[in-house]
């Protein structure tokens with residue numbers, strides 16, 4: 001099919017500079033942060049308004065081409081990769097804030113707005129947007145909504161679905177519709193709830209009504225160093241068991257700390273095996289009391305060294321290791337896959353041991369930094385070879401063993417990154433055929449032709465690229 005007439009039509013809608021068709025422009029959009037899969041789109045369009053998104057969708061669908069919505073491309077599950085080609089609709093020009101209402105603590109923002117930019121704009125109002133994925137300096141609100149993003153502070157505040165009240169969406173036939181509103185409870189079905197986490201398969205989110213929170217009076221951060229990962233995990237559980245729910249409760253392992261030392265001279269002890277990072281926010285009177293209690297618990301659980309910080313600058317110093325851990329892994333290996341799995345907090349120490357064992361058995365280095373408070377783990381598999389080499393099978397087998405270990409203790413195969421392309425073939429490990437059929441019927445109600453982000457989320461039946469059998473065979477899990 002010649003694309004020349006479509007290119008001309010799209011250029012007329014969005015302007016010549018924003019309908020990309022040259023190979024050197026398209027190559028930028030063939031990948032996201034998953035890094036082990038690439039597919040070039042036929043075209044990329046960067047619309048500036050909802051009206052333009054709607055016209056683009058109509059033009060593309062008249063030719064029957066698939067559409068892949070895209071934000072900043074920081075997704076780690078391949079959700080924004082145009083596997084079947086078609087047209088990528090990137091929202092990155094739609095960054096306006098239409099309204100900030102400090103009384104109702106809501107804002108109406110465009111989907112391409114970068115998460116950290118929203119929080120920076122809210123600073124003068126003493127407000128913030130709670131979901132804070134590690135990628136927040138680049139990831140867009142639309143991408144956060146599509147993946148129901150979490151982040152370190154979601155332990156206390158909840159994930160994106162808890163902070164989105166309504167959405168403007170362009171459906172697969174170009175219709176523009178709103179779901180939800182500023183009102184706290186809408187009559188009828190909770191369509192906002194269904195759209196959050198739908199990974200771009202229901203339509204293109206163009207605006208969001210987001211809930212804002214007031215900045216807390218005081219914030220304190222604590223970093224506790226442990227000789228073993230077991231002790232750090234037990235300390236994390238002990239803090240929560242004491243009745244305190246910190247705003248953030250993160251763990252960084254020894255391999256990640258040593259990588260951060262290499263890049264940022266962060267000063268972590270080279271022989272420590274884990275660091276626990278805890279942040280507490282609240283009233284000026286209560287925060288020091290809570291931090292003292294947490295410090296005592298961390299000591300009781302065998303912390304070798306504890307540092308606390310109250311000023312913004314000192315707190316940033318303690319967060320440095322966690323915030324820069326992913327980038328620092330580049331010092332250890334040419335390639336990395338950040339896996340995203342969940343396990344109940346009570347099983348943290350055991351699962352971390354199983355992750356180490358899986359890496360050792362299959363000869364894959366695994367570095368960990370994760371949201372320990374909500375049991376959301378991120379084992380990073382490090383390797384040198386390409387994903388089309390026979391050795392890549394060991395990476396797949398390691399991810400499968402880790403996913404299965406989590407399912408076996410009542411966890412899940414994804415905590416916050418979504419299924420995308422990376423995990424879709426494993427949906428049946430957790431859900432029955434009937435579950436999956438019900439999910440497909442919901443999708444069909446929004447997009448009967450399956451034009452929006454096709455082949456994502458649901459199993460395709462394609463073999464996963466790996467030939468080493470994993471420890472367990474697939475088959476639905478008890479919940």
Ligand SMILES: Cc1cc2nc3c(=O)[nH]c(=O)nc-3n(C[C@H](O)[C@H](O)[C@H](O)COP(=O)(O)OP(=O)(O)OC[C@H]3O[C@@H](n4cnc5c(N)ncnc54)[C@H](O)[C@@H]3O)c2cc1C
Pocket residue numbers: 032033068069070071072073074075076078079080091111112132133134135138139140141142143144145146147148149150151152199200201203204205206326416417420453
């Ligand atoms: C270093 C690093 C740290 C990270 N830390 C976290 C973390 O702490 N928590 C977390 O949850 N995630 C994290 N992520 C993953 C990722 O950043 C989030 O999922 C983020 O929300 C993706 O936003 P994005 O704009 O980059 O979306 P993209 O990657 O562009 O897209 C992601 C998915 O959303 C869909 N999509 C994007 N925009 C729209 C739209 N407007 N309408 C409909 N569908 C859309 C795409 O089709 C795709 O399926 C991290 C990633 C990196 C690289």
